[in-house]
Amino acid sequence: MTTIDELRTIHDFTCDIARKSGEYLRNDQIRRRSVALGTREKLNAVDLVTDADTTVEKLIHDAVAQRFPEHDFIGEESYSAGEEKRFLLKDSPTWIVDPIDGTVNMVHMFPMTAISIGFCINSIPTVGVVFAPFLGGQGTLYSAIYHPEGGAWMSEFGSDGPRTPLPLVSPPPPLPTDAPKGCLFFGEWGKDRRDSPQSNLTKKSTNFINMATELGGRGGKGGMVHGLRSLGSSTMDMVYIASGQGDIMFEAGCWEWDVCAGIAILLQTGGIVVDSNPPDGLAPDAPIPMANIGGRRYLAIRGCSTNEQGQSPRVQQERLVREVWRRTERLNYERPI
Amino acid sequence: MTTIDELRTIHDFTCDIARKSGEYLRNDQIRRRSVALGTREKLNAVDLVTDADTTVEKLIHDAVAQRFPEHDFIGEESYSAGEEKRFLLKDSPTWIVDPIDGTVNMVHMFPMTAISIGFCINSIPTVGVVFAPFLGGQGTLYSAIYHPEGGAWMSEFGSDGPRTPLPLVSPPPPLPTDAPKGCLFFGEWGKDRRDSPQSNLTKKSTNFINMATELGGRGGKGGMVHGLRSLGSSTMDMVYIASGQGDIMFEAGCWEWDVCAGIAILLQTGGIVVDSNPPDGLAPDAPIPMANIGGRRYLAIRGCSTNEQGQSPRVQQERLVREVWRRTERLNYERPI
Structure with missing residues (x-):
């Protein structure tokens, strides 16, 4: 202890x-x-x-x-x-x-x-x-x-x-009710640059454009986020979400040392981090488990306060996680065995 | 005077x-x-x-x-x-x-x-x-x-x-001989989020993935840049290129007030800024004119020194401009008339 x-x-x-x-x-x-x-x-x-x-x-x-x-x-x-x-x-x-x-x-x-x-x-x-x-x-x-x-x-x-x-605004504001619309989204292009329909690069590109496109666009996957940011550092992406200087981090391919310190800050400020791929067989209303720290796939949502509809932070965050999952393709990052 | x-x-x-x-x-x-x-x-x-x-x-x-x-x-x-x-x-x-x-x-x-x-x-x-x-x-x-x-x-x-x-490294290093490979590329998703095959959003997405993809990929358009960065501020994009903290800025849709100050810094450090759309009828070996300050389309390349092959900064920069043009689609931003 x-x-x-x-x-x-x-x-x-x-x-x-x-x-x-x-x-x-x-x-x-x-x-x-x-x-x-x-x-x-x-x-x-x-x-x-x-x-x-x-x-x-x-x-x-x-x-x-x-x-x-x-x-x-x-x-x-x-x-x-x-x-x-x-x-x-x-x-x-x-x-x-x-x-x-x-x-x-x-x-x-x-x-x-x-x-x-x-x-x-x-x-x-x-x-x-x-x-x-x-x-x-x-x-x-x-x-x-x-x-x-x-x-x-x-x-x-x-x-x-x-x-x-931290977070910079305390108590942190509720998430937008129509999130991901209105959210600042952080994601990285990464190092895997192979050109094929199922490559991580192609899927990441699809995910980014889905998040950016107007509501109703991209076959209903358009997320109309407020902005997309790529900084080239998943560590910095994570701390910006932890500080409330961004809303969503969607990143796969990095490692536990890239995010571990940022996750400690995120957890303390009320944020959550889950697998950026939806877990197999997770029921639509089941609680969403925390990301495996070594799982190489991270979807982080900033801390927030209960909203006007009385939804708890966790309810708002899990709703947003599912909205992001719905708009993104599963990425092929695993741990070496 | x-x-x-x-x-x-x-x-x-x-x-x-x-x-x-x-x-x-x-x-x-x-x-x-x-x-x-x-x-x-x-x-x-x-x-x-x-x-x-x-x-x-x-x-x-x-x-x-x-x-x-x-x-x-x-x-x-x-x-x-x-x-x-x-x-x-x-x-x-x-x-x-x-x-x-x-x-x-x-x-x-x-x-x-x-x-x-x-x-x-x-x-x-x-x-x-x-x-x-x-x-x-x-x-x-x-x-x-x-x-x-x-x-x-x-x-x-x-x-x-x-x-x-500035630039931070002085004299600035030559551009990579196989640029855009090895370059840090800055570009923005912007505000125009319409979903159609010819929309600026769709074209920007294509441009980004072309620049990112491995050499030989995307039908020969793969640029294998070192990294893609989106900061949400074309002003900051421009000053990072001007300082030599990045190599290429490709941005359309912003205005002269977004880039004017940054261009003064860029010019003083030996960088160039041209139209991000290739001018109609420009011969393959013709000198490339400077961007119209109010033209809403900007492609900036950082300052550099003469390389080992004896190529002047301008020769390296214009070569890189043409390599970027070759990999990117023309964007639909004009000034209101």
């Missing part, structure tokens, strides 16, 4: 190490501005990895190992280098870390890049820290402790500056 | 008024966090306008009219309210202002919102200031004087803080 005081200690430690990692990345970018960029390619030239990725993961891993030697640790870089590809999360206290989410952005110096550090207990994201070191002069840090006495915050003025509680 | 000293005065005045406008918007957002949001709808619920739009345009207009009473002024809000819909830019010194670009984002508090203030001489964007008040604690300000003795800068530490020269 971890107490709220212990969680606060973990939270503050995590914020500190995220900021230190961000400082490393900012200095690294200043170096890169004057030196030719050396990168090596992973998957069909889209997924670039820089040395910074490895360095930052080691920085975070070593700090955690020294402070919490009894905790487990899952990092993107060490996972990718290892042979074991199954879902590794157990119920023991476990850190799930993406040293750099949005590496393509970082290569191009587009600021939607984040360090994502999540801490799970009983497989539930419980502390989450997301630091975007290039968003503003001091970077932007989102964090949360998922606990009745916890909290969620945004910090854009450095480690000593004031923090803004 | 405007001297460089006069342009510097105009630049500093513009930065100051942009920051003041941004402060107003930040305070306005803090108010909105606790009060129900009142908005009225313009075009099919996507284009929300808040009172802040009108207030900020008046703030900028009044400051300009007091300081430079002899200059002309074109603002989004006053244009929309007026009856004259033709292209208004003349050769006289003219301010072109969008008080808030990314109003949908602002309504949702997603930080890709910008105040865009451009100043034209002889119809050429000559001073440009773009301030994103919600990007970081002090906001992020991009600005330029397009002049041999001018410059371009990013400022993320407030009005007294240091400025970073």
Whole structure:
């Protein structure tokens, strides 16, 4: 059993190490501005990895190992280098870390890049820290402790500056009654660029256009969302939903380290995250289970308040989940076995 | 004839008024966090306008009219309210202002919102200031004087803080030899959501998937860009290209006030902007003319250096323009007559 005081200690430690990692990345970018960029390619030239990725993961891993030697640790870089590809999360206290989410952005110096550090207990994201070191002069840090006495915050003025509680609007407004109309929708094109009728790229494109099209269009699938956003970072997509700066995140193909920290923030602000593919055999009125953290498919809906019709947040959120499912095709992302 | 000293005065005045406008918007957002949001709808619920739009345009207009009473002024809000819909830019010194670009984002508090203030001489964007008040604690300000003795800068530490020269990497790297492969591509879904085979929405969707698909895919149109980004602000798209934080902006449907300031920055950093539809009858080896500032269709390519094959920046940029044209369908945006 971890107490709220212990969680606060973990939270503050995590914020500190995220900021230190961000400082490393900012200095690294200043170096890169004057030196030719050396990168090596992973998957069909889209997924670039820089040395910074490895360095930052080691920085975070070593700090955690020294402070919490009894905790487990899952990092993107060490996972990718290892042979074991199954879902590794157990119920023991476990850190799930993406040293750099949005590496393509970082290569191009587009600021939607984040360090994502999540801490799970009983497989539930419980502390989450997301630091975007290039968003503003001091970077932007989102964090949360998922606990009745916890909290969620945004910090854009450095480690000593004031923090803004999340969600930004509190209590958060109800979802639009005709959602997804009126919603800000976040999704990514991803790395799988194969051209075939059943490819993920083709299906994602169909999903995006369905969500964008006027009501009644696309054979009734038109969702008329307020806007579609693609940032190139599923970590940032998730924190924007968690903060109430967006309404819907629909993303498949990413991994638990991309979303774990963001999910802790989302849960604390009253949001939900489910499988972006409707579970087989789920009855139309059955409660919708939470996403498998390692399932690679995530549909997140922001927190909200009871609406004028007296519908609870959960009722509104599950209705919106079904409206999104109805307008989207199932994506072919599974975990390697 | 405007001297460089006069342009510097105009630049500093513009930065100051942009920051003041941004402060107003930040305070306005803090108010909105606790009060129900009142908005009225313009075009099919996507284009929300808040009172802040009108207030900020008046703030900028009044400051300009007091300081430079002899200059002309074109603002989004006053244009929309007026009856004259033709292209208004003349050769006289003219301010072109969008008080808030990314109003949908602002309504949702997603930080890709910008105040865009451009100043034209002889119809050429000559001073440009773009301030994103919600990007970081002090906001992020991009600005330029397009002049041999001018410059371009990013400022993320407030009005007294240091400025970073643009482009961020200087000299900027050559374009990838197989561009658009390897490029970061920015484009927007826009407000026109009609569902038909020839609608702008359908064509934009086709363009996006063509740019994303693997080389050889989509009947040879696959562009295999490094990533597709949609921010919901053509102003921000343009400044990211101008800064070298992206490579290609392909956007149609926006207006001169959305891009004028960004174009001044783009030109100063060596970028080009052309019509996103290929001009009728343009020979395959003819020089490509600059976009009509009021033409509502913009294809921008970042600045670059001579490459290893000895190709000049302009040769690389025009080659990339033709590669993008080849992969995209003509969009149906014209100016009202």
